Amino acid sequence: MRTIHLTSLGCPKNLVDSELMLGLLVEEGLVPVSEPGAADVLLVNTCGFIQSAVEEGIDTILGLIEQKKTPATRVVVCGCMVQRYGADLARELPEVDLFLGTEEVARIAERLRRLEDRAGADGDSLISAERLSESATIFPLVGRSAAGGGSELFLASAEMPRRLSTPAHRAYLKVTEGCGNRCSYCLIPAIRGPLRSRRLEDIVCEAQGLAAAGVKELTLVAQDLTAYGLDLGPGGPRLPQLLTALNQAVAVPWLRLLYLYPSRVKDELLELVAAQPRILPYFDLPFQHVSDSVLKAMNRPYGEKMIRDLVARIRRILPEAAIRSTFMVGFPGETEADVDRLAAFLADCRLDHVGIFTYCNEEGCAAAEFPDQCPEELKQERHDRLMGLQREISLARNLARVGRVEEVLVEGVSAESDLLLEGRAWFQAPEIDGCVYINEGTCRAGELVRVKISEAHPYDLVGAIVEP
Template sequence: MSTFHLVSLGCAKNLVDSEVILGALDQSGWQLCEDPELADVIIINTCGFIQPAVEEAIDEILAMANIKKSRPGVKLVVCGCLVQRYRESLAAELPEVDLFLGTEAVAMVPELLDKKVYDLSKKVILPPQYLMDAATPRIISTPGFRAWLKITEGCDNRCSYCMIPSIRGRLRSRPIDDLVAEATNLERAGVKELSLIAQDITAYGNDLGRGTSLEKLLEQLLQKTSIPWIRLLYLYPTGISRKLIELVVNEQRIVPYLDIPFQHVSDNILKKMNRPYGYRQLAELVEKLRGEIPDIALRTTFLVGFPGETEHDLGQLEQFMSRYKLDHVGVFAYANEPGAPSENFPGQLEEDEKNRRRDHLMGVQAELSGQVQQKYVGQTVPVLVEGVCRETELLLEGRTKYQAPEVDGCVYINEGTAAAGDIVNVRIEEAKTYDLIGGIVA
């Protein structure tokens, strides 16, 4: 039996691709090996979305290439966004790699390895566009009680700083029946929290017609599964409909948490980013969501240091954060992406200045988050238990509906017992900057 080691880099959407690779290889008789130094084939599924991700991928490739040097016969395979984006240059720049596979090859990995394509001098393979379905083999790598459901591939938004459409292609939505079938399979496997993900989940169905939409998908998921928590991640600000808000209000199983990447709030910068909204629309959206869903938790991301960003633009962003006190905020420093229109925009800022702006706003958010968290003190809230605390075995660790996995804070449970995957009531006794502390109550 051949063995393989898999390294998965990047976002949750990329992780689903890695889970498909795991499932396909397992079904074909391959055995997963936790130690790369013992594997016959080392596979790295890369991210190539932004420059830091590219650098992380290159570092990982070189680290695995060092292992390969000491073990003749071991093959090194690199797949994913990095390959799709830099297809022309990778083979020459990374001769240590035996085979490069594009993003559409995830379900074909066993077939390609069995054919030993790397022995036939076919160094880079970029299959035609592929869309997984419910029958696609997939092994969940997250804890068994939570999983991602990737509802689309590609993106039709043309943000001036982003290369996703050129890497992943245009929007391709999976049919509702197929997604319901996969969700049903995940429920049978014990999943209690299902997070819907895509580049923009509000665009779901735009390419299918026939009235297919995110709202109709949610109605079917609610009707045909009993998964307790359904979470919505990566919504486009202008794509949030009245019907979607009503669903969140009326359906307790859709958690009151929306991740809506704003990217900025300055009209000037948003126009340069090719984002079709401005400060006023974002302010109205926040006020509307909070007015109609009083307990909602809002998460967003901001990109600072964009070409031409002035101190006034930055000040607008800080003022927005201070005024609306969003529950969770990620701030990232803009980086030029080769091939993106913004690479050639005037007014490029120095790296030190971009980092200074990012660090300043993260400091602002830390203080705001400490204030926001206080609203939970004294409340009893449902918590999905993740297991024993990562920092001490004396505590359990979990998350409320208002905390998404892997990006937000957590709840440290200091009283009571529960198993990983249980949903228990916890009375919040204390709030830290990002985390909450409390004990299980009957």
């Protein structure tokens, strides 16, 4: 039996692609193994969104090359970094046997078979970079769309086999591919192509299969979840219709939404969440900034007034809602006054979860050519100032939960100590927010339990299981 080791980098959307590829290869007879040194195929799905992710990808690839146990061991590199830098990677990393872009997810088994056939014909030798470029589909970024070269754009289907790499009690459900927004700092439309929405019936079918497999928390993801259906025509479904269908047809206790584009969050969606307890009142809204001038330069079609109005609407319709957002500091042209406005917004609106990132130029993005670039030291100073402010806000909001009983999905024994269990409350998304440490009571991973909060920290909570 041939074995495979998978490394998935980047976001949950990338992870879904990884799980689909792994499912296809398992269907081909490959057996997953946890140690790369024991694998006949070393597969890494890369992220190419920002430079730090590219650097992580290169380091991971080099590490896997070192793990090759025999000359017949194959290293396969796929995903966003290949879509962005494929031809350069093929030249610089001849030790890699196969490169596949983001549109090749469904063809991975076919590509690997072709690779093995050629290797066998060459006496089991490795494929050279020149031969590699013939067997891989690589789409240059500059001057070409992500669909270049005549390749069909990929769109997931419920018919595809999928091998979950998350714990069995939770899974991501990707409802679209690509993106129709044109933010001046972002390469996603160039890498992933235009917006493509899956059919509502197909999404429901996959969700039903995940629920039947024991998933308790289903997290809907997309580059822009609120764009779902915009490409399906004026009479097609939109996000509220998809959520209604999932709520009616899928017996999953928690439905969570990630990546909601702020200007598309309407009262119809908020009122639906308020009326359906299984759709968690958790709103992930990547505002990116609040300064009108910075948002305009980012090509974000809203300003501070709309942002503040949206936060007020959410809290009017759903007073207990949790709001998460991300912000970028150091964008070209950002002034101290812009940062002050962002600090004032954080102090006034007191969001539950905030991530702050420093802007980085990316080749191919319009913002990389903007004047008034911000020095790196100043970016970091602004980041540290705002994160310090948000840390105090997060702590205060968590302290307000002490004494309350919250529903918690248990992940298992804590990585911090085998004397603690670890879980997440409904207002904590997997991988990105804090957690709840359980110091009293017993249960199994995947159970939903009631926990009385006894202690609060800036990002995490502590509590004991109480009887229903």
